[in-house]
Amino acid sequence: LLNQKVAHNFSIFLKSFPTKPNQMKDKLLIIHEEKGGLTDEHIASLRRYIPTPGDIDMYKSFKGSPSELHLVDQYMLEMCKIPYLNNRLDLLLKIREFPGNMHDLQPLIKQQIKACTQLSDSKNFISVLEYLLAIGNYLNENAGKQKAKGFRLSSLTKLLQLCGKERQFTLLYALVEQILLHEPELAKFSQELTEFEAVAGASIKGLNAEVEGVSNIRLEHITQYKKNLKSNRSTQELQFSKDLKAVIQKYEADLSQLTQQCGEMKKIYSDILIKFGEPQDQDSQELFGWVSSFIKDFKKVYAQIM
Template sequence: MVGMSPNKGWMGAPWGGVWDPPPYDVAPPSPRHPTVKVKKPIQTKFRMPVFNWVALKPSQIDGTVFTELNDEKVLQELDMSDFEEQFKTKAQGPAVDISALKVKATQKAPSKVTLMESNRAKNLAITLRKGGRSVQDICTAIETYDQQALSLDFLELLLRFLPTEYERTLIGKFEREQQPLEELSDEDQFMIRFSKIPRLAERMNVMIFLGNFSDTAQLLMPQLNAIIAASMSLKSSSKLRNILEIVLAFGNYMNSSKRGAAYGFRLQSLDALLEMKSTDRKQTLLHYLVRVITEKYPELTGFHTELHFLDKAGTVSLDSVLQDVRSLQQGMELTRKEFMRQDDSPVLKDFLKVNTEVMEKLQADSKTAKEAYESAVEYFGENPKTSPPTTFFPMFMRFIRAYKKAEQDIELWKKQEAAAKEAESSPPGSQDQPELPIQKAKRQQMDMIAELKKKQMVKEPLIYEGKDGAIEDIISALKTVPFTARTGKRSSRLFCDVSFNEESPL
């Protein structure tokens, strides 16, 4: 211990034995101060708040005023009951009989009967409060499939508290012993009544199924329809087939002498049409194909109008949709079985009457969607197992966007060429022709450069033009990059030119 000599301690006394504990009412002696009487803890009738002081140890009061004080004498002189009443902590019951406590402390408190684990019971209590209904009302609503009485969210929460086998065993033991129900908590009493509902799990699942069916069906149908429409339109498009034929012809023309002739290609190869550029780097292979199609096969332009709902189908997880349909079918079968067991339920009877046809259509559409999709994927040389809709349809969407962008580029180039030829044919100094936007922007840029150069000749230049035309680059960047005041940031487009083959949205 701190302050002890090395050869002394509680486990090793100077004589080699065990250190004897101090007397009950006397503190351990210290060589620096006299013996201090040990103070016994005070038992109050009420729980009192904690007074946050910094207490001194017996070894710290030697030579201080505290050696002259006797607080126990003060407590004997005063009636502390009024103090306790005014300073006790809140939410306490009546005063505790200290003598009675001492008697009870020697007796073992009777154990309270519990049927549920404490955390599970606590969570059930929270769930029941959310329901806002009595135990009897909840159980009656489940027995009669009353969806108006219990919300779907509450049912899904309550499903977590189906009685376990162990809880059912405890309930059976409690009932055999004929113990008073009042000894149980509200949660345990609910669990006993809850467990008495016939086919409880089946009823709960049926109620949740009834509540979810309509919304789920309305969510699944459009997704199935998108897959069907997109798959069938791709497979039936004659214009798309002819365009792929042209791509195959150009690919073989370039590759057959080196790699041999190809009889087909993977759809991802369509992306490569944007990567191959002409010798002068001014156009891509796709631009050239668009020119050929426009001039030689004009009937193929607008081929994308034959394709439908590719964007929507490209967001569908077909496997998940088909699984959801199977889950609905299982729920419908469970509902039919419950109805067969009690055909007097008007709720189940009305539900089956209204929704059986809906379920049959969902099943038929899911089968059609699966067959149509697999047929389309295989038709274009892909594998349905490795090409989900989220991969398959976007390949066509990218090609369509790139094709439209190439058409726009070619149209713009034609206008620029026509304007340039017209400018060359015009007499010098002619003011009759209107100035094109590009020409106007270039003229304004040159005027600004000339003005800056003129100012640099008057005073010390702040920006040096240098060999690479720094002024022109800065002005071009300011015109290219969006300007936002006081942000201190500029778009990364400052360092990369926008390529003419950039895709534009559909």
């Protein structure tokens, strides 16, 4: 009965699908794979073969015995009998994905908080910046320019480009030289900024958007599923609702903790932007990249001098 091309692809999938047609509905009422539910791969594959409205009308009009049908049609016939199949499959996938999303996001958020804390607390880094400002103002004064009150952190990436008559004598070289001459212990300021040894792989704005996305998508699918619940539910459906409630309560607690950490991350980064005179819309990945590049360049020049 089914379209030949769709039927061919579906039959290939069914060769590795262990569930019988008459077991489909009950299998979709089991949330966890370890308790007998379908695998993530099977759920994702079934979504590709959701019956169309035309398929549903066609199979509803079939009056014979299911055993008379081809195996592919037997499965499609059962799938057409499952109300809101697409929503149910989506819900199961989102529930399965949530722990993985949490597992991926938590260490990234913690890493950003640690990086922000190091940058906020590093007194030696501030002292290095003060040396750089003093050298810059010395040069400005000799050039007849006004003294600067500060500078953008993006300037840290340009110190190797500013050089004197000797190409090797860059502004960064002068900075390292002055620090070694007056306060050599400051040359090890990077020990307070270990999280900046590599450029950040995620931005705070991006992580915040992902946390909000995890919350919104999960709530959207659960709300949609609850709207479709019938009042006269079977024993299996009642158990599914009970298991779903337990899962939601656990994930709500996990999500609350993640949201709290995300708020902490945003707050401390905002404080950093204020402290260094950067605009509030400054991307953290870019800013952390400037600091990371500066540390790398500073160490390189330090090694040359020593």
